[in-house]
Amino acid sequence: MDGGPSRRRGAHLQATVRAPSWPRRGEIWSVYTPGQPEDPHQPRPALVISENTRNRTTDDLTVIPLFSGGVLGPTRVALASGAGGIRRDSVLFCEEITTVARQFLTRGPWGAPVNDAILEAILRAVRRALGEVLPAD
Amino acid sequence: MTDEMTARAARRAKVGATLDPELVAAVDRYVEGHPGTDRSGVIDEALRLWWARQQAEAMERQFAAPRSRREIEERKAWTAVQAAAAGRIFRRR
Numbered sequence: 001m002d003g004g005p006s007r008r009r010g011a012h013l014q015a016t017v018r019a020p021s022w023p024r025r026g027e028i029w030s031v032y033t034p035g036q037p038e039d040p041h042q043p044r045p046a047l048v049i050s051e052n053t054r055n056r057t058t059d060d061l062t063v064i065p066l067f068s069g070g071v072l073g074p075t076r077v078a079l080a081s082g083a084g085g086i087r088r089d090s091v092l093f094c095e096e097i098t099t100v101a102r103q104f105l106t107r108g109p110w111g112a113p114v115n116d117a118i119l120e121a122i123l124r125a126v127r128r129a130l131g132e133v134l135p136a137d
Numbered sequence: 138m139t140d141e142m143t144a145r146a147a148r149r150a151k152v153g154a155t156l157d158p159e160l161v162a163a164v165d166r167y168v169e170g171h172p173g174t175d176r177s178g179v180i181d182e183a184l185r186l187w188w189a190r191q192q193a194e195a196m197e198r199q200f201a202a203p204r205s206r207r208e209i210e211e212r213k214a215w216t217a218v219q220a221a222a223a224g225r226i227f228r229r230r
Contacts (some may be wrong), residue, residue, distance in 0.1 A: 033221045041214035060226075065215050070208050073199025074192050096215060100222040128196075133189040 022056045022102075023048045026113030028084040029105045031063060043106050047084060047092060047114065049122060050099075059103075064122060065096045074136075075129040077121045085111020094125035149177075 023029050025048055032043035046063035048055060055061045068090055072078055075095040081088050121137045128134055164179045204212070 031218055033217045036217060036221075039214055039217060041210050042217070044211060044214050044218065067208060067211050069205060071199055071202035074195050076199065096219070098215075098219050098222055099226065100218065101225055104218065104222065128192065133185065133192055135188060 024113055025052050026119055027109035029108030031100060031104050032106050060099055060101050062099045064092045064094055067091050067093055075125045077125050084114045092122060094122055095129035097126055
């Protein structure tokens with residue numbers, strides 16, 4: 001999964017090379033669909049949002065998909081280049097929050113976890129996506 | 138009331154505002170007829186409703202905005218991931 005067109009298309013994201021480990025909350029990892037290596041747009045980056053005990057001990061975790069662009073709004077969080085290890089400004093689509101199996105994670109982390117302010121903004125965006133009315137961050 | 142709401146209530150802001158006197162009179166009549174309420178509570182509720190509409194309109198703009206070709210491609214990839222993830226979750230239940 002690490003070579004070929006998908007790697008080139010995701011070249012704005014730079015993975016750190018580190019021994020495989022369990023994903024921590026706030027880290028960015030590459031996510032793909034096992035068994036579909038022909039998809040040129042995979043793997044896709046995502047930010048791990050689930051709590052660390054779960055991330056360490058269970059076989060699945062919850063992630064927020066990261067897009068290379070997109071309109072900002074109540075359920076979106078802008079992520080500036082450098083945060084989490086990304087090389088270009090990107091957008092977290094918090095309305096697309098997803099639980100995936102650990103085996104769907106193929107590479108990561110891209111860098112250090114994002115800071116607490118970003119995590120807080122993500123949680124508020126998820127809450128808006130679930131119908132809660134919350135003032136802008 | 139959530140912890141967050143309690144915390145917000147504890148650090149309430151005092152503001153001065155110039156309001157429509159008819160609306161102020163309506164608020165006062167309501168407060169008189171509803172023990173336990175006050176002007177601040179009614180104005181809080183009005184502002185919450187106002188913000189709910191702002192958020193809903195912003196949500197409309199967000200979801201109605203045209204998608205770039207790249208976003209469409211990335212979305213397709215995510216849809217495949219999500220379908221596989223959902224299939225795995227529901228198969229094991």
